[in-house]
Amino acid sequence: MKKPFLLLLLMALIAGSFSFTLSSTVDKRTYDKSDLINYLKATRDSALNAVQGLSDTQMSYKEAPDRWSVAECLEHITLVEKNFITMAKSMADEKPNPERSHEIKITDEAIVQGVSDRSHKVKAPEPFIPRHAFASKEELIKAFTDQRNELISYVESTNDNLRDHIKDMPPFGPISEFQVLLLDGAHSARHTKQMREVMASAEFPKQ
Numbered sequence: 001m002k003k004p005f006l007l008l009l010l011m012a013l014i015a016g017s018f019s020f021t022l023s024s025t026v027d028k029r030t031y032d033k034s035d036l037i038n039y040l041k042a043t044r045d046s047a048l049n050a051v052q053g054l055s056d057t058q059m060s061y062k063e064a065p066d067r068w069s070v071a072e073c074l075e076h077i078t079l080v081e082k083n084f085i086t087m088a089k090s091m092a093d094e095k096p097n098p099e100r101s102h103e104i105k106i107t108d109e110a111i112v113q114g115v116s117d118r119s120h121k122v123k124a125p126e127p128f129i130p131r132h133a134f135a136s137k138e139e140l141i142k143a144f145t146d147q148r149n150e151l152i153s154y155v156e157s158t159n160d161n162l163r164d165h166i167k168d169m170p171p172f173g174p175i176s177e178f179q180v181l182l183l184d185g186a187h188s189a190r191h192t193k194q195m196r197e198v199m200a201s202a203e204f205p206k207q
Contacts, residue, residue: 030107030108031108031109031112031178031182033155033162036155036162036178036181036182036185037152037155037156039112039182039185040148040151040152040155040181040184040185041152042185043185043186043188043189043192044144044145044148044149044152044188046188046189046192047074047077047144047188047191047192047195048141048144048145050070050192050195050196050199051070051074051137051141051195053207054070054137055205055207056136056137057205058070058199058204058205058207059071059137061198061201061203061204061205062198063198063201063203067198068130068194068198069198070195070198070199071130071132071137071140072130072132073130073191073192073194073195073198074140074141074144074191074195075130075131075132075133075134075140076124076128076129076130076191077144077187077188077191077192078140078143078144078147079128079130080128080184080187081144081147081148081151081184081187081188082147083128084180084181084183084184084187085147085150085151085154085184087180088162088177088180088181088184089154091165091166091167091176091177091180092158092160092162092165092177094165094167096160096161096164096165097164097165097166098161098163098164098166100166100174101163101164101166101176103166103173103174104166104173104174104175104176104179105173105174106172106173106175106179108179108182111179111182111183111186112182112185112186112189114186115183115186115187115189115190116186116187116189116190116193117190118190118193118194118197148188151181151184155181160177162176162177162178162181163176163177163178164176165177
C-alpha cells in the first residue's frame with residue numbers, strides 16, 4: 001500500500017471526525033499566505049511549549065497500554081507531517097489549475113476548526129502509528145522542529161500561488177496545496193491537544 005493512499009486514508013478518518021459538514025457555512029474566513037505562515041509557526045510553538053521541560057518519564061507516560069504518550073503524539077505529528085509535505089510539494093510540481101478553484105467546497109476555517117477538534121476521536125492507520133524511531137526526546141524534538149522550520153521556509157520563499165495547485169482528495173473533494181498545508185498545521189494542533197490531555201491525567205508523573 002503506497003503512502004499517498006495511506007495519507008488520504010488518514011485524512012478521510014480525520015474528516016469523518018468533524019462535528020460539522022465539510023461545506024460548513026458557519027465561517028467562510030479565507031486565510032492568506034501570512035496567515036498560513038503564522039499558523040504553522042503558532043502550532044509549532046504550541047507543540048514545543050507542551051513538551052518543554054518534560055522528563056523522559058513524563059514523555060513516555062501512558063494512561064493505558066492502548067493510549068499514546070506525549071512522545072508518541074509528537075512522533076505521530078512528525079511522521080504525518082513528512083507525508084503532508086511530500087504531498088504538497090508534489091502538487092506544486094504539477095501544472096497550476098486555478099480554473100478549478102470554484103469547485104473547492106471546504107473552507108479554510110472548516111479545516112482549521114474541524115481537524116483540530118478533539119471532541120471526536122479517530123484511530124490512525126497502522127503506518128502512522130508511532131514506532132519509537134528516535135533514540136531520545138531531544139532527537140525527536142529536533143526532528144519535529146527542523147522539519148516544521150523547513151516547511152515554513154518553503155512557504156515563505158516560494159513564488160508559487162499555493163492556491164493555484166488543486167487536486168481531488170477524498171473525502172474533502174478538490175483541495176488546494178494551500179489547504180493541504182493548513183491541514184498539516186491543524187493536525188499538529190489536534191495532537192498537541194492530545195498531549196495536554198495526557199499531561200492532565202491524575203497519574204501523570206510529577207517533576
